[in-house]
Amino acid sequence: MQPLSHLESFVQSAEFGSFSAAARRMGLTPAAVSKNVARLEANLSVRLFQRSTRRLVLTEGGQRLLQQISTPLATLADAVEHAAEADRAPAGTLKVSMGQAFGRAYLVPLLGEFLQRYPAIQPDWRFENRQVDLIGEGFDAGIGGGLNLNPGMVARTLGTIHIVAVASRAQLQGRKAPRHPSDLAQWDGIARRSIQTGRIHVVTLRNKAGDAAAAELRPRIVFDDPEAMCQAALMGLGVALLPMPFAQPWLASGDLVRLLPGWWSDAGPTSLYYPDKKLLPARTRVFVDFIIEQFSQRGFAQRVRGD
Template identity: 70%
Template sequence: MQPLSHLESFVRSAEAGSFSAAARQLGLTPAAVSKNVARLEAGLGVRLFQRSTRRLTLSEGGERLLREIGGALSTLSDAVASVAKDDGQPAGTLKVSMGQAFGRDYVVPLLDGFLARYPAVLPDWHFDNRQVDLIGEGFDAAIGGGIELTPGVVARELARIHIVAAAAPGYMAGKPMPRRPSDLAAFDGIVRRSSPTGRIRSWTLRNKAGEEGAVDTRARVIFSDPEAMAQAAVMGLGIALLPMPFALPRLQSGTLVRVLPGWWADSGPISLYYPSKKLLPARTRVFVDFVVEHFRSRHFARDMQGN
């Protein structure tokens, strides 16, 4: 029987693609992880990785071993961790990735209630506007939109996010109100450049009647960040097409008003992602349940609609 530490070093290295990444997850040095894998290879008499200076690649034998033990080892490790707690309460470091502005505005406010219920959990939250490798980087969960659903990861949809047109009341004062999306061509636009593609984002708005119309504003300002776009709109620099998480607080406060009310674009879901394990660590399970229940009770999905 191979030691559990050797098997775990192999599985984490295979999933992360490097000994260094596996070492960060396991709290070991890369040399220790490499040595564990080498001892496993020696015990099995099989080379598990094709090593290069840039990345580990599984050999045929390594792929076969990972298929056989990957899920079982994860379940075993989580089961051991679960029963090892003195009082049976969820505990340990909860590593979560989320967008910067969305995390600050919608997730951090949940922290006091979550910690009051689960005081032994240590939140380790990363605020990054990027798609993380949930398993390879050792995250317990991630919250965001447009994240690729890779093997071994499941998603719980929190809401569909609508895009709406908004502007400062002062900017719209004295101007004729647009009635259709094409009317926005007469106004200054605060437009968004997509970070992944470098292109200016274009939107087609629709209404409940099924009508559609493309938006073409005069670009006055170009930003890559929707929170900055919302701030520029509040300053009266033009009309911005904003995701509802950024528009809603300002619409409620009156610093922005809807332009073309009843017209919107669907930018896709924002979801809570986590590994699809049979036995999730208790800290991850209670976090998922807590977040889903909070957003449901606050009617978040309804508030994100622009229709």
């Protein structure tokens, strides 16, 4: 039987495409990982990688071996970790990906209570507005909207996000409030440019009666970040169509006023993502339970709806 260190070095190198990346993940040196793979190849009498200065490429034999051992090896690693954790408090590094503004507004405020409950866990949170490969990049969990649910992942919905029209009180002073989305064409707007397509996003608003209409503002400012749009709206620079997680605190304080009550756009769910494993590490399991509990207690799902 081949040593587990050799098999793990092979799997990690195959997943990351380099010995250096695998070494960082495993806490070894690139030379040690390369030596482990070379010994595995020698023991099996099979060449597993075509090596180049830029990237490792699996051979046919390497692809076959990876397909056969990656899942059983992950299951074995989970079982060993689970057994080791059975008699001690959840501990270790908790690597989580989340959106920048959303994470600051909704996750960081929960951190004190989480650390009080689980002092042996060290959060390693990445604030980034991009799609991440949770499994491939070694994350324990991710929080966000519009992420691809790849095989081997679970999604727990925290709330369905609605988009609403808002403006500052100064922006509304002396003007008749719009009554229909088409009326917004007469207002200066803070438009949003899609990071994915580069185009200005046109929002279609709906109401409970089933009516739908495009909310086409006169673009006065164009941003690609909803937090910046919210800040500009607070400054009275125009009407903004904002996701409720960004607008709701300011609507509650009265600094922003909602236009067109009863009209909204569905932006899809914000979810908590994590690997689909029978034996989740204790740090991930308690984090998932904590986030579901806290978001439920704070009424997040109700607060981010616009209907």
